[in-house]
Amino acid sequence: MKKNKLFPIIAVLLVVLMSSCDQNNDIVTPSGTSAALTPKMSSNLSAVVKSVNTPSKVSSLNAVNLGIAGDFAILSKTGITNVYKSTITGDIGSSPITGSAVLVECNEVVGTIYTVDAAGPLPCSITNATRLTVAIGDMETAYTDAAGRSNPDFLNLGAGDIGGKTLTPGLYKWSTALIIPTDITISGSSTDVFIFQVAGTLKLSSGVRITLTGGAQAKNIFWVVADAVTCGTTSHFEGTILGMTGINLQTGATINGRMLAQTAVTLQMNTVTQPQ
Known part of the structure; x- marks a missing residue:
């Protein structure tokens, strides 16, 4: 008798479940694409919903401690060359090479x-x-710190070409060169930190701009680059560059940030502003 009473209940439940599946026949995958809801997915639907509705743990990225190097707009080990006239707001210096x-x-x-x-x-x-x-010494320590950060949010984003992208807070890593051929946006709050690790060269193409939105600040943006950095003519850069080798600004390029180079810095009628 008990079994006979269960059959109508089961039948009603099956009708409800089938109706629900007909109304919601797609789910969104982590990549943002749609996928058909299979019978197996239906059986695990409650587990999926629970997973989606669980807030993910947000990790906090600490800023790079620049020490006294942070007091400089330009700091290098092998000199600062210049094509007159550049405009530099902030302290500059070079060591151990002679002042000449x-x-x-x-x-x-x-x-x-x-x-x-x-x-x-x-x-x-x-x-x-x-x-x-x-x-x-502080500059070199900061470079080691920034280069040694692990678990990047983005690895080899854009295969080394990030033109046109909007970058959100986090740790990024490229195992080769990085090129920025068209304008990009760095978006975040005034306290958000961005660290970009580049194993090869970094090239900002001529006339290309990096723009900050949402309150993001140049003082919280760190580009740690193992090879040469070049900012093309009339381009605009944002953030502190920690360069293992040379940092080169071509004619008319501007930067709201710092250039901290373990070799030389090259200027050609540029505007350099140290962020506060």
């Missing part, structure tokens, strides 16, 4: 020019080898 390798004139800098000896630009340069030594 800092080829910037006094009227190009709103800040202090530090050199290891008295051969720096006259009459404005200040000799402070000790401060420069500490700054260079």
Whole structure:
């Protein structure tokens, strides 16, 4: 008798389930594409819904500690070359190379020019080898920290070409070169941190701009690059560049950020503004 009573109940449940499947015959996969709801998926529907509705754990990315290197708009180990006239807002310096390798004139800098000896630009340069030594050490430590961060949110995004993309907060990594051939946007809040690890060269094409939106700040953006960095003519860059080798700004390029190079920095009538 009990079994006979169960049959109508089961029949009603089957009708309800079939009706539900007819009304919701697609689900969204993690890649954003649609897929048909199979019988197996139906049997696991409650588990899927539970998974989707569970808030994911949001990890916090810590900013890179630049130490005293963060007090500089430009810092290098083998000199700063320049085609007059550039406009630099912030301190600059080079060590351990002699001050004669800092080829910037006094009227190009709103800040202090530090050199290891008295051969720096006259009459404005200040000799402070000790401060420069500490700054260079902090720069190298910051590079090691940024390059050593693991578990990137994005690996080899765009196969090394991120033109036209909007980048959200997180840790990005490219195992080869990175090119930015068209404008990109970096979007986040005023406290969000972005770290971009590039194993090869970084090239910002001529006339291309990096734009910040949503309150994102250049001081929280770090580009750690193992090979040369080049910003093309009249391009605009945002963020701190931690370069293992040279950082080159071509004619008329601008940067809201820092250039911290373990070799040389090259300027050609550029505007460099240290972020606050």
